[in-house]
Amino acid sequence: MKMLNYGLRATLAMAAFAISLPAHAHITFENKEVKAGSTVKFVLRVPHGCAGSPTTAVRIALPEELTETKPQPKPGWTLDVTRIEAQGDGSGEDGHAAHGGHDDAVIKEIAWSGGRLEDAYYDEFVFRAKVAEDIAVAAIFVPVVQECEAGVERWIEIPSAGASSDDLKFPAPSIRILAGS
Template sequence: MLKSFIPAFALVALAAAPAFAHVTLETQEAPVGATYKAVLRVPHGCEGSPTVRIRVQIPEGVIAVKPMPKPGWTLETVKGKYAASYDYYGTPTSEGVKEVVWSGGRLPDEFYDEFVFRGYLTAGLTPGAHLYFPVVQECEAGVDRWIEIPAEGKDADDYETPAPGLKLLPKR
């Protein structure tokens, strides 16, 4: 019986593995009212296919976003109006980057890489809450949408394709 249990357990473990291999943030906690360096970790392609484009949506309350250029990739930002005006070191700020796009590169499925940007977490965000950065990972064949935002009382582990999340800490 033990011999048949081990292969069955191995199959279950392998089938569950992709659920744990999603796009995440390297630092998953940060204080409001401060600059945050977001490092998106991309651990694989789309079912074996190389990643060729990463799009990240910037949530409301994150302003002054500046993405880091990546050699071999084209960098674009999509700008728009914020839902509110925010104070950015004494300057009222009501529009800015709403989405960051890295494209034109090629990240094979067997490799890992990171995509980086920084932004300011406005003081009006709620400490203790989670902020989510939906990511769409486009591959040569297929797309993975890491866009699920947990409902009240749930967390990212309850979802198959969760958006990378950041726990907001009190202002220092």
């Protein structure tokens, strides 16, 4: 009888754990840490849809600490970028000039749309960017809006100083910054 109770409790505990998994499956970066001043391939992981609904768009807002951004096109998805005028003189001296004929503009948002990522699957969305060399923060937060056929999830919460992203329901993906060499 004791064995049956133990087995039943173990089964119920595993079921409760499995049910709780989607609530903890946040959008994250593959990179956990990057060096200041380096150019990095950022891989954004989207592990699920919105409450079971397929993902149809992913939009990211780039913080000022990331420059010289180049998004990777994704087959089956439309890629759009939003640019703003650079703060420098366009010479590239300020570290904000982008390559590829857009020397007077900085990418501030990347959006992949028109695709369909079923809730049962995960996918990755990729861009390359240079991390500012003279960065004064310990981590970079990159707000993401995930649009689905039914619903939207805004992964935009940034913890206050000294707090943890673990305490947030919809934390923005983050990357720890290491001192450059």
